[in-house]
Structure formats: structure tokens, C-alpha cells
Amino acid sequence: MQKLDVSMPSSEQRAYNNPAVVFHWLIALFIFMNFSLGIYMETFPKHTPSNDAVLFYHASLGSLVFMSALARLLWRITHRPLPLPSSVSNWQVTASHVLHWTLYILMLTVPLSGFIHRQAGAHAVNFFGLAALPVLVDKNEPLRLFTDTLHETLVWVLAALVLGHLMVALKHRFIDRDGVVERMLRRL
Numbered sequence: 001m002q003k004l005d006v007s008m009p010s011s012e013q014r015a016y017n018n019p020a021v022v023f024h025w026l027i028a029l030f031i032f033m034n035f036s037l038g039i040y041m042e043t044f045p046k047h048t049p050s051n052d053a054v055l056f057y058h059a060s061l062g063s064l065v066f067m068s069a070l071a072r073l074l075w076r077i078t079h080r081p082l083p084l085p086s087s088v089s090n091w092q093v094t095a096s097h098v099l100h101w102t103l104y105i106l107m108l109t110v111p112l113s114g115f116i117h118r119q120a121g122a123h124a125v126n127f128f129g130l131a132a133l134p135v136l137v138d139k140n141e142p143l144r145l146f147t148d149t150l151h152e153t154l155v156w157v158l159a160a161l162v163l164g165h166l167m168v169a170l171k172h173r174f175i176d177r178d179g180v181v182e183r184m185l186r187r188l
């Protein structure tokens with residue numbers, strides 16, 4: 001990733017543009033909501049009306065995360081992100097690169113593993129009651145069990161990395177005070 005001399009910021013480099021900001025905060029909100037729904041869902045015994053009702057919204061919102069993350073990934077591949085200030089060391093630039101790409105992978109694999117888990121259990125996934133989503137796999141008990149463990153594992157890896165991402169943002173904001181966080185906090 002390229003580095004920028006903070007002493008001479010150009011107007012385009014001071015903030016992310018609207019699509020980048022909307023993608024970032026909308027997906028963050030959806031993931032937070034669906035993480036909470038997933039935890040809430042687990043408080044009900046399986047195959048009860050309450051569990052099924054929460055699962056319906058959890059699966060729908062999770063599918064929306066997948067679609068939004070796919071659109072965001074296409075945007076990211078076709079648009080260069082803002083360079084980091086020159087005060088950020090090379091290893092930190094590399095670490096941020098690795099963290100951001102891992103987050104992209106998890107934004108796709110967390111919902112996908114839940115989606116495959118449902119379909120491998122012979123349950124169609126309906127998007128908020130509006131449309132049935134495409135069937136990717138047939139009933140398959142080993143795959144159902146595998147994706148159950150995979151979904152629950154990846155979700156906690158995602159939670160840990162989001163927490164790390166938040167900690168780094170707080171460091172930039174309150175310790176380094178280098179304007180990196182403000183680029184994603186600007187008004188639309």
C-alpha cells in the first residue's frame with residue numbers, strides 16, 4: 001500500500017468518497033445486528049417457534065451482508081483505497097493490508113457457511129419473505145455438521161478481528177492523532 005506525506009494532503013486524499021463510507025458503515029451495522037441476532041437465537045432451544053423466527057431474520061440479514069460484501073469487494077477491486085500517512089511504519093502498513101483482506105474474506109465466508117449449513121440441512125433460505133435464494137447444495141449431513149462448526153468458528157474469528165480493527169482505529173484517533181479515522185467518519 002502506498003504511503004502519503006500528511007504534511008501535504010490533497011483534497012481527494014483527506015477523506016473516503018461516499019460509496020466507500022456508506023459501504024463501510026452499512027456493512028458494519030448489518031454485521032453487528034446479525035451477530036447480536038445470532039447470539040439471541042442461541043438462547044432458544046432449536047426447532048422452537050422462537051428459534052425459527054429469529055433464524056428467519058438472521059438468515060435474511062446474513063444473506064444481505066453477503067450481497068453487500070460482494071458489491072463492496074467489487075468496488076474495492078476497482079478503486080484504490082487512500083494511502084496511509086508516512087508516519088505509519090512499513091510493518092503496520094503490511095499488517096493493515098492483511099487485516100483488511102482477511103475481513104473481506106470473512107464478510108463473505110461467515111454468511112456463506114451459514115447459508116450452506118441451512119441448505120445442507122434441506123432448508124431453503126428465503127430473503128425476508130420476498131424471494132427464495134438459489135439452492136447451492138442438496139441435503140448432505142456431513143456438510144451440514146461441518147458448516148455448523150465452520151460458521152460458529154469463523155464468526156468468533158470475525159468478532160476478534162473487528163475488535164482488533166476497532167482498537168487500531170482508537171489508537172489512530174487518540175494516540176497517533178494522524179487523521180486516519182476521520183477519513184472514514186466524515187459526513188456524506
Ligand code: HEM
Nearest residue numbers: 034035038039042059062063065111114115118125152155
Ligand atoms: C455476517 C453474517 C452473519 C453473522 C455475523 C452470523 C453470526 C452468527 C452467530 C454469532 C451465531 C451464534 C454462534 C454461537 O453461538 O457461537 C450464529 C449461528 C447461526 N447462524 Fe449465523 N451469522 C451470519 C450469517 C448467517 C447466514 C447467512 C445464515 C443462513 C442462511 C446463518 C445461519 C446460522 C445458523 C443456522 C446458526 C445456528 C447454528 C447452530 O447452532 O446450529 N448465519 N450466526
